Amino acid sequence: MNGNTPYAGLPGVTGAGQRAAADVPELSLEQKRTLQRNVSQIAARTREFLPNEYIVDSDVADGVAGPQALVAVQPPIGHPVSANFTPNLEAAPEDVIESDERNEVARGLAASAALQVKQAVKNGVTPTAR
Template identity: 50%
Template structure:
């Protein structure tokens, strides 16, 4: 029955019978988040050769903004990174070192997926 209750939340987050109060993003804050996530997508693509598809998804669940960046490598399983930025961080922009870390981590994970899928059966053409 808890799932049917409009006031239900994660245990310890919302008291029973109390409404949840979400974060409402302004249009400007949503646009900043879109630009920041697009920059992570662009930076991730810059680390990868052709054949890797990088995309993103933004959602607003009423309590916090959710951002996901994903890479679909040419072989192997897709990889993704999701994060929920603080609204205060959106006003000044996300931390550049954090966004670079996300982009580098995704690119490395996608490359590892290809290496795992292909194995040692392919001879490298150059270094």
């Protein structure tokens, strides 16, 4: 019964739980550069929304299901937040991640990081005025 599941693998070719190499999408060199540029733009845009105390970083890696992009923010206090996503490989080479999506991810990360600080501080800050 296990031999007919997609997770059993091909004997001698693909290990159990692994995807066949033909199933994993590959990026062209131009798509990879564009993806790295798009992810860097998201990180830069996120930095614009936040003070310098927040650390923002990005990464592009080959995952099990193909290329994966990650942008992460470490607030000065509280838990880090991140956005993982798989790029649209059918898009035009100059727009692997659409501009609207890049802006939305940057705003969402900045808001989530600010919320982490607010939740970590809670009532530990004395208001300067009433």
